[in-house]
Amino acid sequence: MIKRFLRICATSLILFATLLLFANVVSAHGKVSLENDSCIRGIEGSMVHLSAYQPQYDPEAEYCTEIPHEGKTFWVIDLVDQALRDMPIAVRIVKGTGEKLSETVANFHSTYHPEGVIKGESNLDGGQYTIFVTGEGVPLVQYQYPLRVQMINYADTFRAAILPMIVLLLLAFITNKYLKSRRMQQS
Template sequence: MSLLSSVACADAILSSDNDSKCVLRVGPDLIHVTAYQAQDPRAEFCRDIPNIGPVIIVLDYVDAELRNMMADIRVIKDVGGGADMSGAPNILSDAEVAPEALDSVTERHLPAKLYPTGIISFQHNFTSAGTYHGIVTVKNEHGQIYVSQFPFSVGQAHRGAILFYGLIAASIVAGAFGYWIYSRRYGAVPSSKKA
C-alpha cells in the first residue's frame, strides 16, 4: 500500500532538440515542452525565453498513458535556488516543490484535471526577467504521484551571448597587452636575413 501512494521526483529536462523542444520525464512517461512568444510566433523556445511579456507554454504528451492521469501545472518564480555553470536555474528540492511551499511563489496554477487530448496549452504574461520553474505533478489511477520540473529563464537569453563575446574581447585585449609588454621589454624581434 505504501508503494501505491509514493511520490517520485523525476529528472528535469531529459534532452532537447536545438534548444526549442525539451523532453521532460514525468515518472516513466515523457512530455514535450515548448514555449512561444508573440514577438516571433514561429520561433520555439525551451530553456531560454528571450523577452518578457506574454508567453504561450505547450506541454504535449509523448506517452498516451498520461491522458488518463490527473495533471497539476504550476509556474513559479525562482526564489534563490541558484544556477548551474550554464546559467540555468538549479532543480528544486522535494521540500521546495511541496504544494504548501509553492503557493506563495506561484505565478500561474492550473489545478489538477485530465487532459484527454494530450495537450496542455496556456498563456502567461511574464512581467519581470528572471529564472522560473514549471512544475508538473501527475497522479495515476493507482495513487502514484510523480513530480517533475523544467527550469527556464525569461528575458535573460542575451546575457550568455554578452558574456561570451565579452570573454573573447577580453582575451584579445589581454593578448595585445601582453605582446606590447613583451615587445617593450625585449625590443622588436630581429628578422632573419637570407644569405
C-alpha cells in the same frame, strides 16, 4: 612568399568554413532525439515536453527554459506517453526556483488531457520561475521546468562570441606574419 601567404589564407578560410558548419550543427534544435532534448522531462519511463512562444516578438521562435522577453508567453506541454493522457494533470507556474519559491503566477487545475496537449498563456515579468506539471496518478509524478525570463545567459553569450574572437585572432596573426615577412624582404 606570396604563394606561402595564399596557402595560409586558403587554410584559414577552410578552417573558418569548417568551424561555421560545426557551429550550425551544434546549435540546431529541430532534429534532436527525445533523449537529448533539453525540453523533455522524464520520470519512470513517462515523458513531457515543454514549448514556449512569444509571437509578439518572433512569430516562429520556440523556447524552452530561456524566455527572451517579458510579457505574454504562450506555452504548450505535450504529454508524450499515453499513461499521462489517462490521468488528471495539473500545471502550476510559480515565481522563483528551488527553495526560493514565492507566489503562484498561474494555476491550471487537474483535468484529463486525452489529446495529449496542454496549452496555456501567462504574463511573465523578468526573473526566474518554475513550471510544475503534476500527474495525479498512482504513483504521483511531478515534472519541473525552471524558466529564466529576460535574463542574460552568459554561457550562451560566451559560446556565441568565441568563434568571432578566434577568427579575429587568426586574422590578426596571419596579418602580423605577412607584414613581418614583407619587412624582411624589403630590408
